[in-house]
Amino acid sequence: MDKQTVKLGLMGFGTVGTGVVRIIQAHQEDLQKQTGLGIEIKRILVQDAEKTRSIPSMNSVLTTNASDLLDDPEIDVIVEVIGGISPAREYILAALERGKHVVTANKDLMALHGGEILQKAQEKGCDVYYEASVAGGIPILRALVEGFSSDRITKMMGIVNGTTNYILTKMSQDGADYSDVLKEAQALGYAEADPTSDVEGYDAARKMAILATLGFRVPMKLEDVDVKGISGVTKEDIAYGKKLGYEVKLLGLARRDGEAIEVSVQPTMVAKSHPLASVNGVFNAVYVHGEAVGETMFYGPGAGELPTATAVVSDLVTVVKNMKLGVNGRGMVAPYKEKILKDDKQKLSKYFLRIVVADKRGVLAQITQLLADKNISLEQVLQQPYNNGEQAEIIIVTHLASKGDMDEVLQGMEELEIVSEVKSCYRVEGGEQA
Numbered sequence: 001m002d003k004q005t006v007k008l009g010l011m012g013f014g015t016v017g018t019g020v021v022r023i024i025q026a027h028q029e030d031l032q033k034q035t036g037l038g039i040e041i042k043r044i045l046v047q048d049a050e051k052t053r054s055i056p057s058m059n060s061v062l063t064t065n066a067s068d069l070l071d072d073p074e075i076d077v078i079v080e081v082i083g084g085i086s087p088a089r090e091y092i093l094a095a096l097e098r099g100k101h102v103v104t105a106n107k108d109l110m111a112l113h114g115g116e117i118l119q120k121a122q123e124k125g126c127d128v129y130y131e132a133s134v135a136g137g138i139p140i141l142r143a144l145v146e147g148f149s150s151d152r153i154t155k156m157m158g159i160v161n162g163t164t165n166y167i168l169t170k171m172s173q174d175g176a177d178y179s180d181v182l183k184e185a186q187a188l189g190y191a192e193a194d195p196t197s198d199v200e201g202y203d204a205a206r207k208m209a210i211l212a213t214l215g216f217r218v219p220m221k222l223e224d225v226d227v228k229g230i231s232g233v234t235k236e237d238i239a240y241g242k243k244l245g246y247e248v249k250l251l252g253l254a255r256r257d258g259e260a261i262e263v264s265v266q267p268t269m270v271a272k273s274h275p276l277a278s279v280n281g282v283f284n285a286v287y288v289h290g291e292a293v294g295e296t297m298f299y300g301p302g303a304g305e306l307p308t309a310t311a312v313v314s315d316l317v318t319v320v321k322n323m324k325l326g327v328n329g330r331g332m333v334a335p336y337k338e339k340i341l342k343d344d345k346q347k348l349s350k351y352f353l354r355i356v357v358a359d360k361r362g363v364l365a366q367i368t369q370l371l372a373d374k375n376i377s378l379e380q381v382l383q384q385p386y387n388n389g390e391q392a393e394i395i396i397v398t399h400l401a402s403k404g405d406m407d408e409v410l411q412g413m414e415e416l417e418i419v420s421e422v423k424s425c426y427r428v429e430g431g432e433q434a
């Protein structure tokens with residue numbers, strides 16, 4: 001290759017885009033030493049070119065016209081950090097069509113249209129890297145694709161959304177109010193443009209779909225992921241969880257038993273003895289269990305300007321090294337295994353239940369019987385007065401039960417006269433048997 005400098009078209013100059021510019025500017029010499037080539041940001045696509053930017057020196061390269069990047073033959077690589085599906089999808093496909101390599105942080109897009117994008121890249125002999133799309137600054141995708149290539153992964157558990165982990169941590173440690181902390185997370189640049197995606201678990205679900213596709217080598221889709229967010233988590237649940245030895249976390253779970261797979265995201269009681277329970281604030285972590293390697297865990301900042309930009313720029317370094325060696329488009333392996341999804345009777349977990357009942361003798365026995373009818377036994381029980389002693393509250397942690405059986409038990413509870421409300425039901429992970 002006879003170029004001395006690789007020219008970059010940056011799409012998006014918000015939180016992540018600004019970080020990308022800062023890192024490229026600050027590490028220019030190191031990047032050149034590692035890749036053998038210079039990296040120049042030729043154009044930056046924005047929506048509003050008049051907006052005040054924190055790096056005014058780049059104002060001269062701003063444009064609101066995507067074809068200034070896509071149709072410039074000098075631009076070799078497009079870095080997409082706009083976010084969302086459209087127009088990001090159209091821009092990336094157009095870039096690949098023109099033979100440009102792509103780096104993106106866009107999990108929404110990769111979870112929904114990753115198959116189409118990677119196929120187009122393969123046809124065109126181009127690279128597409130998306131390390132920043134899962135767990136911000138943690139190099140987990142590389143670890144799954146390269147580090148675990150010789151192993152068979154059986155389980156991944158991830159705290160993969162920084163915003164919700166920040167909120168749950170502040171609620172747990174400071175007794176903070178949900179909506180106040182959400183505003184803080186938005187101001188810190190952690191939350192998505194529409195934070196519903198964070199708090200309702202969709203952002204984490206997209207990341208889990210990507211992790212499961214790469215980790216299990218099957219084409220997981222977003223609709224294969226069971227999703228529940230944190231908007232229903234209360235301070236009482238957090239307090240009772242703590243009392244029984246758990247922290248509430250929005251946990252992504254991807255588990256393989258034989259060839260059958262389950263992937264879900266839901267608020268989960270994580271045993272305090274498990275390292276995931278101590279992952280706090282905007283930090284993310286992904287626990288990976290492989291048949292040969294056993295247990296591993298990856299930990300780091302999951303969102304924010306510089307951590308995320310680090311992952312983007314490291315992908316860029318890989319693309320530039322590939323360009324230098326003339327091997328672009330050869331590093332990606334498409335999912336090659338058949339997808340077999342578990343049914344609800346195959347999804348096993350312990351459960352934490354909080355139930356408001358009439359304050360009468362024999363109430364606990366009735367609840368226990370309902371569970372015993374499905375062969376579900378109790379591991380922990382706490383009973384205390386509720387509503388000024390007019391009712392009682394029963395908090396239970398069960399031994400392993402299937403999701404199918406637990407759904408039937410919950411339905412049965414609603415029909416019991418002594419039960420006035422099932423306040424909460426959480427999966428329990430991280431302790432013995434889990």
Ligand SMILES: NC(=O)C1=CN([C@@H]2O[C@H](COP(=O)(O)OP(=O)(O)OC[C@H]3O[C@@H](n4cnc5c(N)ncnc54)[C@H](OP(=O)(O)O)[C@@H]3O)[C@@H](O)[C@H]2O)C=CC1
Pocket residue numbers: 011012013014015016017045046047048049051080081082083084086087105106107108132133136189190191192193302303304305308
């Ligand atoms: N923030 C984080 O911590 C993380 C973000 N990500 C992902 O990175 C991506 C970017 O996120 P983030 O930087 O936070 O987002 P921001 O909202 O901060 O920035 C988005 C940028 O894209 C530009 N933009 C938006 N729509 C268009 C459009 N139609 N045409 C041209 N430009 C457009 C905006 O322009 P303008 O400046 O003019 O408004 C802005 O510069 C997303 O996919 C996100 O999910 C991934 C990991 C962590």
Ligand SMILES: N[C@@H](CC=O)C(=O)O
Pocket residue numbers: 133135136160161162163164190191192198203302303304
């Ligand atoms: N909104 C996301 C940003 C990174 O992916 C999060 O909070 O984790």
